[in-house]
Amino acid sequence: xxxxxxxxxxxxxxxxxxxxxxxxxxxxxxxxxxxxxxxxxxxxxxxxxxxxxxxxxxxxxxxxxxxxxxxxxxxxxxxxxxxxxxxxxxxxxxxxxxxxxxxxxxxxxxxxxxxxxxxxxxxxxxxxxxxxxxxxxxxxxxxxxxxxxxxxxxxxxxxxxxxxxxxxxxxxxxxxxxxxxxxxxxxxxxxxxxxxxxxxxxxxxxxxxxxx
Amino acid sequence: xxxxxxxxxxxxxxxxxxxxxxxxxxxxxxxxxxxxxxxxxxxxxxxxxxxxxxxxxxxxxxxxxxxxxxxxxxxxxxxxxxxxxxxxxxxxxxxxxxxxxxxxxxxxxxxxxxxxxxxxxxxxxxxxxxxxxxxxxxxxxxxxxxxxxxxxxxxxxxxxxxxxxxxxxxxxxxxxxxxxxxxxxxxxxxxxxxxxxxxxxxxxxxxxxxxx
Amino acid sequence: xxxxxxxxxxxxxxxxxxxxxxxxxxxxxxxxxxxxxxxxxxxxxxxxxxxxxxxxxxxxxxxxxxxxxxxxxxxxxxxxxxxxxxxxxxxxxxxxxxxxxxxxxxxxxxxxxxxxxxxxxxxxxxxxxxxxxxxxxxxxxxxxxxxxxxxxxxxxxxxxxxxxxxxxxxxxxxxxxxxxxxxxxxxxxxxxxxxxxxxxxxxxxxxxxxxx
Amino acid sequence: xxxxxxxxxxxxxxxxxxxxxxxxxxxxxxxxxxxxxxxxxxxxxxxxxxxxxxxxxxxxxxxxxxxxxxxxxxxxxxxxxxxxxxxxxxxxxxxxxxxxxxxxxxxxxxxxxxxxxxxxxxxxxxxxxxxxxxxxxxxxxxxxxxxxxxxxxxxxxxxxxxxxxxxxxxxxxxxxxxxxxxxxxxxxxxxxxxxxxxxxxxxxxxxxxxxx
DNA sequence: ATCTAAGCGAGACGGTACGTCACGTCTTGGG
DNA sequence: CCCAAGACGTGACGTACCGTCTCGCTTAGAT
Numbered sequence: 001x002x003x004x005x006x007x008x009x010x011x012x013x014x015x016x017x018x019x020x021x022x023x024x025x026x027x028x029x030x031x032x033x034x035x036x037x038x039x040x041x042x043x044x045x046x047x048x049x050x051x052x053x054x055x056x057x058x059x060x061x062x063x064x065x066x067x068x069x070x071x072x073x074x075x076x077x078x079x080x081x082x083x084x085x086x087x088x089x090x091x092x093x094x095x096x097x098x099x100x101x102x103x104x105x106x107x108x109x110x111x112x113x114x115x116x117x118x119x120x121x122x123x124x125x126x127x128x129x130x131x132x133x134x135x136x137x138x139x140x141x142x143x144x145x146x147x148x149x150x151x152x153x154x155x156x157x158x159x160x161x162x163x164x165x166x167x168x169x170x171x172x173x174x175x176x177x178x179x180x181x182x183x184x185x186x187x188x189x190x191x192x193x194x195x196x197x198x199x200x201x202x203x204x205x206x207x208x209x210x211x212x
Numbered sequence: 213x214x215x216x217x218x219x220x221x222x223x224x225x226x227x228x229x230x231x232x233x234x235x236x237x238x239x240x241x242x243x244x245x246x247x248x249x250x251x252x253x254x255x256x257x258x259x260x261x262x263x264x265x266x267x268x269x270x271x272x273x274x275x276x277x278x279x280x281x282x283x284x285x286x287x288x289x290x291x292x293x294x295x296x297x298x299x300x301x302x303x304x305x306x307x308x309x310x311x312x313x314x315x316x317x318x319x320x321x322x323x324x325x326x327x328x329x330x331x332x333x334x335x336x337x338x339x340x341x342x343x344x345x346x347x348x349x350x351x352x353x354x355x356x357x358x359x360x361x362x363x364x365x366x367x368x369x370x371x372x373x374x375x376x377x378x379x380x381x382x383x384x385x386x387x388x389x390x391x392x393x394x395x396x397x398x399x400x401x402x403x404x405x406x407x408x409x410x411x412x413x414x415x416x417x418x419x420x421x422x423x424x
Numbered sequence: 425x426x427x428x429x430x431x432x433x434x435x436x437x438x439x440x441x442x443x444x445x446x447x448x449x450x451x452x453x454x455x456x457x458x459x460x461x462x463x464x465x466x467x468x469x470x471x472x473x474x475x476x477x478x479x480x481x482x483x484x485x486x487x488x489x490x491x492x493x494x495x496x497x498x499x500x501x502x503x504x505x506x507x508x509x510x511x512x513x514x515x516x517x518x519x520x521x522x523x524x525x526x527x528x529x530x531x532x533x534x535x536x537x538x539x540x541x542x543x544x545x546x547x548x549x550x551x552x553x554x555x556x557x558x559x560x561x562x563x564x565x566x567x568x569x570x571x572x573x574x575x576x577x578x579x580x581x582x583x584x585x586x587x588x589x590x591x592x593x594x595x596x597x598x599x600x601x602x603x604x605x606x607x608x609x610x611x612x613x614x615x616x617x618x619x620x621x622x623x624x625x626x627x628x629x630x631x632x633x634x635x636x
Numbered sequence: 637x638x639x640x641x642x643x644x645x646x647x648x649x650x651x652x653x654x655x656x657x658x659x660x661x662x663x664x665x666x667x668x669x670x671x672x673x674x675x676x677x678x679x680x681x682x683x684x685x686x687x688x689x690x691x692x693x694x695x696x697x698x699x700x701x702x703x704x705x706x707x708x709x710x711x712x713x714x715x716x717x718x719x720x721x722x723x724x725x726x727x728x729x730x731x732x733x734x735x736x737x738x739x740x741x742x743x744x745x746x747x748x749x750x751x752x753x754x755x756x757x758x759x760x761x762x763x764x765x766x767x768x769x770x771x772x773x774x775x776x777x778x779x780x781x782x783x784x785x786x787x788x789x790x791x792x793x794x795x796x797x798x799x800x801x802x803x804x805x806x807x808x809x810x811x812x813x814x815x816x817x818x819x820x821x822x823x824x825x826x827x828x829x830x831x832x833x834x835x836x837x838x839x840x841x842x843x844x845x846x847x848x
Numbered sequence: 849a850t851c852t853a854a855g856c857g858a859g860a861c862g863g864t865a866c867g868t869c870a871c872g873t874c875t876t877g878g879g
Numbered sequence: 880c881c882c883a884a885g886a887c888g889t890g891a892c893g894t895a896c897c898g899t900c901t902c903g904c905t906t907a908g909a910t
């Protein structure tokens with residue numbers, strides 16, 4: 001069974017596959033259909049059968065690209081979200097971080113937030129696609145944040161003797177926590193307060209953390 | 213169709229229900245079966261059909277008690293977990309908090325941790341049972357933690373001018389975050405480091421936070 | 425299990441049953457409900473559960489009176505149909521027979537005709553109630569017809585050397601046949617033609633059979 | 637959902653159906669299983685679930701071919717019964733008719749007779765399959781009988797001025813009548829007597845009807 | 849005036865079958 | 880060798896009734 005993942009391989013090993021090549025149009029139609037079904041109904045609504053029919057595609061074609069419905073859903077979200085990095089903007093690293101958190105909160109407050117969470121909770125841990133998905137929706141943001149924290153340290157705004165990984169967990173973890181537990185709102189006011197509290201423990205003795 | 217959840221209501225409205233009363237034995241058999249199936253196979257293994265058969269019970273009986281398989285699984289975990297509160301032990305509130313976090317990490321590192329997370333992610337938001345489940349597995353612990361933080365403040369170990377809710381989010385959120393993202397281990401070393409970092413921002417000027 | 429049929433037994437063995445007597449109102453309510461459900465939906469619509477609910481009666485009460493849904497349906501029809509005998513009217517036996525056939529055809533052309541047929545086909549052969557039902561809807565009419573034929577013979581309108589049972593089968597059988605096969609209409613024109621053909625073979629040499 | 641019945645349509649509209657063709661083996665296995673279950677237990681024993689299991693076939697496959705259990709049972713009987721026409725044998729049409737009636741009586745006296753009757757009584761009137769069933773078990777025989785009557789008329793054994801349809805009803809109707817009412821045996825002696833009585837009214841003036 | 853047996857409504861119980869949905873695999877003809 | 884279409888065996892879904900049972904409450908004849 002070829003069952004090749006859609007991940008582009010190195011150009012060198014393109015062994016000139018014989019027969020009819022995959023139809024890129026089919027792949028896009030599938031992803032589009034999955035995206036639609038995600039929006040109504042959430043993850044549970046993304047079924048192989050429904051996707052195939054709505055995409056005007058045979059079921060085996062879907063299976064040729066992805067092994068199950070969850071994978072299709074994840075691929076659809078991956079394809080769809082551009083993941084624009086938060087560049088270190090005009091007034092320093094920490095305001096940029098603040099903006100990023102607000103942005104994540106806005107995204108996660110939508111139904112799509114719950115979908116993403118559910119996919120993360122459901123996904124097989126070690127699949128290539130699962131890793132890509134986690135990377136895209138969690139680690140990429142986290143990596144951005146890491147860079148921003150490092151910049152703040154370099155600027156002398158934060159002290160240097162803390163565990164960056166733990167600090168990042170303190171910053172991003174509460175977002176998922178509120179999403180799962182639903183005990184309080186997930187909005188900009190919260191992310192601002194959160195960031196203030198986190199940074200309070202990290203501030204260098206020379207500097208106070210600026211609030212916007 | 214009453215389809216009453218087994219949740220005890222207020223004692224005042226006990227209007228002596230008519231007809232044959234529910235069979236407590238059936239209820240327990242169902243929950244036991246669900247618990248067994250949860251341990252192998254996780255949430256996906258808990259099917260109404262399988263539970264009914266394994267419990268030696270008719271399918272409609274299961275539906276009389278819970279509306280779907282997820283609810284049965286949640287009820288099984290709820291019934292099963294004792295939720296022993298972490299009492300404020302001999303040497304102060306913060307060591308107790310530290311112990312609680314380690315305990316949660318131990319629990320969440322098991323397959324059951326992923327099951328709980330998946331249930332939280334999947335659950336309908338406003339069901340009575342969903343709320344009970346979230347309350348049991350998240351808020352109860354959080355409430356304990358809140359009391360411990362308050363005690364630490366009263367002892368003068370922590371300062372008083374921080375947002376308790378946000379602090380609690382910073383403490384418990386990262387646990388779920390690591391569980392979902394899987395970017396790093398979820399063990400005692402982590403929870404210790406986490407607590408240190410959180411408390412670093414909350415310590416009163418008079419006291420240093422004790423590390424074990 | 426007493427499970428006494430509602431059939432009145434001989435007065436002599438009335439052993440003065442102890443305890444609360446059966447509620448005649450419940451019995452009537454059940455039959456009324458069954459009658460209603462028969463009219464919509466036919467025999468298949470008469471379910472024990474539905475009857476009990478619609479009659480405002482407990483299921484065991486229904487089972488106390490009749491052993492299954494078919495029995496209830498049959499009892500409902502039995503109770504309901506008065507089975508007025510066709511008396512030998514003014515102008516002789518054969519016109520009376522002709523009227524009876526028309527009347528039967530009218531009844532059987534309704535949905536109730538199919539219900540009766542289906543009950544006859546489904547009924548356990550040897551139940552007391554089944555016999556009563558068959559007797560009521562088939563044999564009673566047949567007995568009337570037998571008397572009318574005998575009268576016609578006595579009048580000299582029909583000859584005497586034929587098998588009455590076979591003749592009766594020839595008269596009534598085709599009604600059910602058309603009902604089952606549906607190959608042609610079941611109306612007065614048909615019953616008239618049918619009777620003419622039957623009587624053609626039975627006419628005495630002296631008399632011609634009168635047509636209306 | 638095409639849910640096409642297996643009835644062959646006109647050859648012109650064979651638009652070469654796309655997709656995997658129906659598995660003839662599955663169809664036969666289903667019908668065989670249904671036939672087995674009919675023999676024990678009668679119509680009520682033919683359940684979709686049982687048929688599927690016994691045929692080693694998925695339930696949806698059964699539903700793809702037939703919409704309900706009754707239809708499967710009818711199809712099974714249809715497939716199974718050869719419906720050999722009673723040819724006009726050596727000694728004339730009326731002896732052949734007599735033989736046909738005896739044969740039908742023999743068939744109907746078995747449990748299968750009651751099954752057929754019950755199916756006829758239960759069937760939706762206007763389904764394609766219902767019509768085919770009625771045609772096979774009733775009208776085909778009736779058509780044979782019609783030809784035999786016509787032959788007898790041509791031979792001058794019967795007179796020509798009677799209503800053939802009514803005569804046929806008189807011949808076949810009583811069989812179903814006795815089956816439903818159960819008031820008398822359904823055997824060769826009866827069918828012989830019946831035929832004699834019917835033909836007595838139809839005999840031409842020149843000829844007497846021969847008895848075997 | 850109780851006692852007590854049976855009927856009453858309600859409704860839960862273990863079952864069986866229903867008819868549907870989606871799964872993941874396969875087998876067609878055609879490009 | 881891919882494509883669409885769609886049938887296949889599997890298995891779970893949630894529902895409808897089945898016929899039995901256990902409740903607490905009449906009801907009314909027997910004590």
